[in-house]
Amino acid sequence: MTSLLKPPFRADVVGSYLRPDYLTEARAKFARGEINQEALTEIENKAITDLVHKQKAAGLHVITDGEFRRSWWHLDFMWGLNGVEKASLKEGYKFQGIESRPETARLTGKISGKNHPFIEHFRFLLQFADNNVIPRITIPAPAQFFKELYRPENKAVTESIYPSQTDLIEDIAKAYQTFIAEVYALGCRNLQLDDCTWGMMVDSKYNNAGVAEQKSQCNCNCSSNTTVITQSVEDLAEIFVQMNNAAIEGAPEDLILTTHVCRGNYRSTWAASGGYQPVAAYLFGRENVHAYYLEFDSERAGDFSPLAEVSGDKQVVLGLISSKTSELEDKQTIINRIKEASQYLPLSRLCLSTQCGFASTEEGNELTEEQQWAKIALVTEVAKEVWGTV
Numbered sequence: 001m002t003s004l005l006k007p008p009f010r011a012d013v014v015g016s017y018l019r020p021d022y023l024t025e026a027r028a029k030f031a032r033g034e035i036n037q038e039a040l041t042e043i044e045n046k047a048i049t050d051l052v053h054k055q056k057a058a059g060l061h062v063i064t065d066g067e068f069r070r071s072w073w074h075l076d077f078m079w080g081l082n083g084v085e086k087a088s089l090k091e092g093y094k095f096q097g098i099e100s101r102p103e104t105a106r107l108t109g110k111i112s113g114k115n116h117p118f119i120e121h122f123r124f125l126l127q128f129a130d131n132n133v134i135p136r137i138t139i140p141a142p143a144q145f146f147k148e149l150y151r152p153e154n155k156a157v158t159e160s161i162y163p164s165q166t167d168l169i170e171d172i173a174k175a176y177q178t179f180i181a182e183v184y185a186l187g188c189r190n191l192q193l194d195d196c197t198w199g200m201m202v203d204s205k206y207n208n209a210g211v212a213e214q215k216s217q218c219n220c221n222c223s224s225n226t227t228v229i230t231q232s233v234e235d236l237a238e239i240f241v242q243m244n245n246a247a248i249e250g251a252p253e254d255l256i257l258t259t260h261v262c263r264g265n266y267r268s269t270w271a272a273s274g275g276y277q278p279v280a281a282y283l284f285g286r287e288n289v290h291a292y293y294l295e296f297d298s299e300r301a302g303d304f305s306p307l308a309e310v311s312g313d314k315q316v317v318l319g320l321i322s323s324k325t326s327e328l329e330d331k332q333t334i335i336n337r338i339k340e341a342s343q344y345l346p347l348s349r350l351c352l353s354t355q356c357g358f359a360s361t362e363e364g365n366e367l368t369e370e371q372q373w374a375k376i377a378l379v380t381e382v383a384k385e386v387w388g389t390v
């Protein structure tokens, strides 16, 4: 069935949720070969069913599968594309004080998006749609995939399969178009592109998708897992906005396309700092999405003034409540910050959410499930007070 509800909602979320312990245990057993895929799927189905009931009980109008069948918010989608394999690296992504598991997506051939396993995942979620909730699928943005293929240890393989960057970008766009058409045909009406590329670009440490190849230019870790793609932020922003737009070009009008931007989220840590200004004209002015889910829960995300660049009638979901910390925010402080943001974009075009998912990777952030739901309850409470609705 198709819902008439239109995201974003005054009280919203980004998409991933903390995994229950029994799911974590089942995934570990599966990895050790102690249970088969069928047994794992059954446990995932139960965990997702429980999660959906909790989302509905929390009063949310959007449901997701919590990304419970994934290990990563982004790599699992890339691995599901044709022409892509799961591979290991010497180093993981660098976060503040921590390094992620060293996994990546690497090309094995030309890319295509047919028969992606996420289609079946979404089919399971769809059964829970009703007049009060719309199911959302979250996938990494095309730019995020492109950037993954240019990590130093992937670059040579990528360039051997795609000597022409133009051909690579064209195939990425086509693969996304294929996936989007298939998931839409199934009944999806809200697709979200999660995109850290913008959040990394605003940090001078990474601002042209990395400052150097390998560790050639400095001794710190800042550049060790990035590759220079262009020499300027503007050139890179131009490539990324065109690529993301090409991938969603021709999408049906009643498919609500949203995007989430943050500066990294891994076990409660982050990767980058900086306000949105350097990329605002590209991301807010030209990306053809209906709404932006933006990190704004700390000083690292800068002030609200770049919101003045949000074009047309696009909406902004303010990620003012942290999904990284266990401490519950002060309600009045959040209300005051929404008012502050409304100096740049009218209240009617603003919404509220948690700043990111609660578990961008299966490890999850450092808070309890109880604290996670308390954060969401605060989102709905504030939304009711500010807009009179969720």
Ligand SMILES: [Zn+2]
Pocket (backbone or CB within 6 Å): 260, 261, 262, 263, 264, 265, 355, 356, 357
């Ligand atoms: Zn995020």
